[in-house]
Amino acid sequence: MNQLTGVISDRGSKYAVSGGPVADRAEIEGFLKALKRDKKFAKATHNTWAALMSDGTPLKGDDGESGAGMVILRMLERANIRDHVIVVTRWYGGKHLGGDRFRHVQDCVRAYLDRFGD
Template identity: 75%
Template sequence: MKQFEGVISDRGSKYAVSGGSVTSRADVDAFLKNLKRAKKYAKATHNTWAVVFSDGAPLKNDDGEGGAGQIILQMLEREGLTDHVIVVTRWYGGKHLGGDRFRHVQDCVRHYLDNS
């Protein structure tokens, strides 16, 4: 598991990005469980994620941040990265970010892809 914390901070909201190899839904569930063993990730407002398996099957979860999983999924598809889950974590800072939150998700995924 690779983790990058403090990737973005905007109006009190903080973002982190994590990822790792997976080959099944059970692996994704185990990855998320392991990530959330850290109390701060378990208490995060959103842990949005996506994966494209080598058989082409996509999976995503917005975790309440509508549309964020789709953004991660599209970026994985463009990169051709399979059997690798990416999770973007957000701790809500009290102010709505509007459309900026989607740019932040993209920036987090780009940071992960560029530094992994």
């Protein structure tokens, strides 16, 4: 499991990004379960994720952060990264971020791809 913590901090909200190879939905569920074994991630407000499978099947989960999974998925499609899940974690800081939250999701995915991409 690859992980970057403390990627972004804005108005009290903190972000991290994690990812790793997956072959199917069951492996994605296993990845999320392993991530949440860390109490810090289990207590996060949102663990949004996406994966583009090798056959082109898009999978995503917003975990209450409506639209965030699609942001991650679009970035995976543009980078043509398949069979890899990326999870953006947010700990809500008490202030609404509006549209900035989507920019933060993009920035987290970009940081992940810069660090761990091919």
